[in-house]
Amino acid sequence: MPLTIEAALSAGRTALEGAGVETSALDARLLLEAAMDADTARIVAEPDQALDTRQEEQYRWFLERRQNREPISQILGRRAFWKDEFEVTADTLTPRPDSETLIELAVDHFRRGAPRRILDLGTGTGCLLLSVLREFPDAAGVGVDVTPGACQAALRNARRLGLDSRTRIICGNWGTAIGGVFDLILCNPPYIAERERETLPPEVTEFEPHQALFAGVRGLDAYRALIPGLAAKLAPGGALIVEIGHGQGAGIGQILMESGFYVAARARDLANRERCLLATVAHT
Ligand SMILES: C[S@@+](CC[C@H](N)C(=O)[O-])C[C@H]1O[C@@H](n2cnc3c(N)ncnc32)[C@H](O)[C@@H]1O
Incomplete structure (x- = not known):
């Protein structure tokens, strides 16, 4: 089943929380925005929108790196x-x-x-x-x-x-x-x-x-x-x-x-x- 924005945010938050990341909700959103090349307005306004395969893979890769405590700035490169x-x-x-x-x-x-x-x-x-x-x-x-x-x-x-x-x-x-x-x-x-x-x-x-x-x-x-x-x-x-x-x-x-x-x-x-x-x- 395709992953929706809402489900991706929730899963990301839980995964990052489990890794001890204090800003788990914010970080999950930033990583999802980058993976989907979308701005905050779209992420907030379209919770039921599904990620395509490439976006989902990218998001999982970003989450994995953040779970290892790599800083957001280095994951995003900016x-x-x-x-x-x-x-x-x-x-x-x-x-x-x-x-x-x-x-x-x-x-x-x-x-x-x-x-x-x-x-x-x-x-x-x-x-x-x-x-x-x-x-x-x-x-x-x-x-x-x-x-x-x-x-x-x-x-x-x-x-x-x-x-x-x-x-x-x-x-x-x-x-x-x-x-x-x-x-x-x-x-x-x-x-x-x-x-x-x-x-x-x-x-x-x-x-x-x-x-x-x-x-x-x-x-x-x-x-x-x-x-x-x-x-x-x-x-x-x-x-x-x-x-x-x-x-x-x-x-x-x-x-x-x-x-x-x-x-x-x-x-x-x-x-x-x-x-x-x-x-x-x-x-x-
Ligand atoms: C605290 S960072 C500051 C980076 C940047 N100016 C900033 O404010 O974000 C210190 C910088 O000094 C550089 N550095 C350390 N020793 C140095 C040296 N002997 N000569 C020149 N740069 C050095 C480091 O590579 C690093 O980029």
Whole structure:
């Protein structure tokens, strides 16, 4: 008997619940929408509509992967961030809504004079760089990542969003391979402390790239490695915006200060946690 939308949603919800997925109803719907190439309105309005064989096979395959706790973003290969949708792969961190705080802070800080040269360290999907390039149409940017697969994904995202003529992607170690100065430097480095590994869900520990997540005992190793070289890369009047983890504000503020920066602004995410710092350099 053909499977209807209503029956598929119900079976999917039960299967995902059994696998410990907290958002089972939402995830079943998202996977069904993707399998049927349908929008939410159709899924809601046509509960008696039957899936064809290909749609049913696809849905079962998606459900199986989600039952193994693969993140929805990797199953679908995309995630919305700021004003666009970004390709996501096993080599890239899935863009998080909290990171939109960096874009808001950049837009707010540069509202009286847009940056022209932008650097994004640890670009991953390119979501930070490409979102600020969309906000500042006269700017050009460089994204750097150490993971070749992430660099390729960032480049594909730039092309798909029509921003490739203003984007360069470089595979390398933080800012070491980059010459010149920038008006805006963005960085969302790995910042999870090793001891937190056990508290994370399998979606993160088993599927997201560890190079994008973990950074030593206190989660500060990447900041220590990359911040000291950055003051020399900031143009006069420029700003560095870094994402930080919960409770890391004081430690990273100290690293910034020791590296010639002054913390000029702090911004909080939707959960009211301090999420990023904006630092400048006093040029003489
Ligand atoms: C937390 S993810 C951020 C990804 C993306 N910018 C975002 O906000 O979603 C950190 C990124 O830094 C990259 N990375 C880790 N170590 C690096 C290094 N030494 N040099 C350059 N990039 C590095 C990782 O591959 C990963 O893509």
